[in-house]
Amino acid sequence: MTASELTIPQVETQKVRQPRRPRVMGAGKQLHAGPLTYVVLAVFALVSLAPLVWTAIAASRTDRRLAETPPPLWFGGNLFKNMGRAWDEAGLGTAMFNTTFVAATITVSTVLFATLAGFAFAKLRFRFSGVLLMLTIGTMMIPPQLAVVPLYLWMSDLGWSNQLQTVILPTLCTAFGTFFMRQYLVQALPTELIEAARVDGASSLRVVWHVVFPAARPAMAVLGLLTFVFAWNDFLWPIIALNQQNPTVQVALNSLGTGYVPDQAVIMAGALLGTLPLLIAFLLFGKQIVGGIMQGAIKG
Numbered sequence: 001m002t003a004s005e006l007t008i009p010q011v012e013t014q015k016v017r018q019p020r021r022p023r024v025m026g027a028g029k030q031l032h033a034g035p036l037t038y039v040v041l042a043v044f045a046l047v048s049l050a051p052l053v054w055t056a057i058a059a060s061r062t063d064r065r066l067a068e069t070p071p072p073l074w075f076g077g078n079l080f081k082n083m084g085r086a087w088d089e090a091g092l093g094t095a096m097f098n099t100t101f102v103a104a105t106i107t108v109s110t111v112l113f114a115t116l117a118g119f120a121f122a123k124l125r126f127r128f129s130g131v132l133l134m135l136t137i138g139t140m141m142i143p144p145q146l147a148v149v150p151l152y153l154w155m156s157d158l159g160w161s162n163q164l165q166t167v168i169l170p171t172l173c174t175a176f177g178t179f180f181m182r183q184y185l186v187q188a189l190p191t192e193l194i195e196a197a198r199v200d201g202a203s204s205l206r207v208v209w210h211v212v213f214p215a216a217r218p219a220m221a222v223l224g225l226l227t228f229v230f231a232w233n234d235f236l237w238p239i240i241a242l243n244q245q246n247p248t249v250q251v252a253l254n255s256l257g258t259g260y261v262p263d264q265a266v267i268m269a270g271a272l273l274g275t276l277p278l279l280i281a282f283l284l285f286g287k288q289i290v291g292g293i294m295q296g297a298i299k300g
Contacts, residue, residue, distance in 0.1 A: 052275070056079070057073070057074065058072075058264065058265060059083070059265060059269035060076040062076070062078055067264075082265050082268070083270075083273055085263075086256060086270035089266065090252040090270055091247070092249065098164060098249075099232055101164065102164055102167050103232045105168050106168055106227060106231040107227045107231060110174055110227045111223055113178075114177030114181045115212065118185050119181070121136075121182040122189065123185065123186075133182070136175045136179065140176060144237075155169075162241070162243050162246055167234075170237070185212070185215070185219075189216070197211050225281075225285070228281065232277070232278060234248075234250065238250060253270045
């Protein structure tokens with residue numbers, strides 16, 4: 001056999017096609033909205049702001065002008081005059097102080113107790129936890145109007161009629177807040193983090209303060225804002241439990257609608273004054289609350 005026959009045949013190399021990788025958008029890039037998105041957002045913004053704008057327009061006019069057809073579509077020159085009348089006639093100075101105290105107390109207690117109860121239902125094991133959670137959720141299905149009479153009798157027996165604690169005590173904690181915090185902590189708080197704190201020798205109080213509260217901060221901010229708005233706007237129970245000598249804002253504004261011919265412009269001015277603290281709260285803390293929600297979503 002010749003040497004040429006002993007040569008090793010050349011192996012043809014074939015190019016192996018690599019699978020095409022999907023194009024991944026960079027982390028720093030932002031999605032750009034189209035024109036339709038801006039149109040939809042503008043429509044929703046206008047619809048949402050329309051009641052507030054109309055309240056401000058009506059508050060700046062006279063009662064006679066509001067009764068004319070067509071109604072006014074732009075601001076007048078009586079805004080501060082009507083606000084002054086509403087402030088004096090309804091006694092909004094005392095009402096603002098009372099409502100701020102009531103809403104702040106209810107907000108702090110609800111956020112604190114709901115976070116503790118939500119943590120217990122989410123991460124702690126104890127007997128009848130499922131039954132107690134279902135009972136807590138079931139209380140949300142009971143109309144609050146059914147509790148007005150027994151609640152009023154209870155407060156009367158305590159001698160708390162026409163006092164602010166009558167409004168504060170029944171809402172120190174809510175079933176919605178407990179369920180809300182429980183659902184958040186189930187996903188946002190890893191069980192391993194709690195076990196690691198236990199291994200390091202942390203007590204239950206330190207676990208709650210250094211582990212649970214930091215993890216629940218975004219949800220606590222949202223719950224606090226919702227609770228504050230609800231407590232500020234609550235009307236049914238305060239109008240029953242309080243009087244005009246010790247009112248909240250909603251009870252005080254109710255006095256503006258009395259009389260043979262109520263002045264609609266003054267009523268609108270009072271409603272605008274009662275809404276301003278909520279608008280200021282949203283302007284001051286809205287960015288922090290949204291940032292907390294996004295931070296919680298990224299961590300989750």
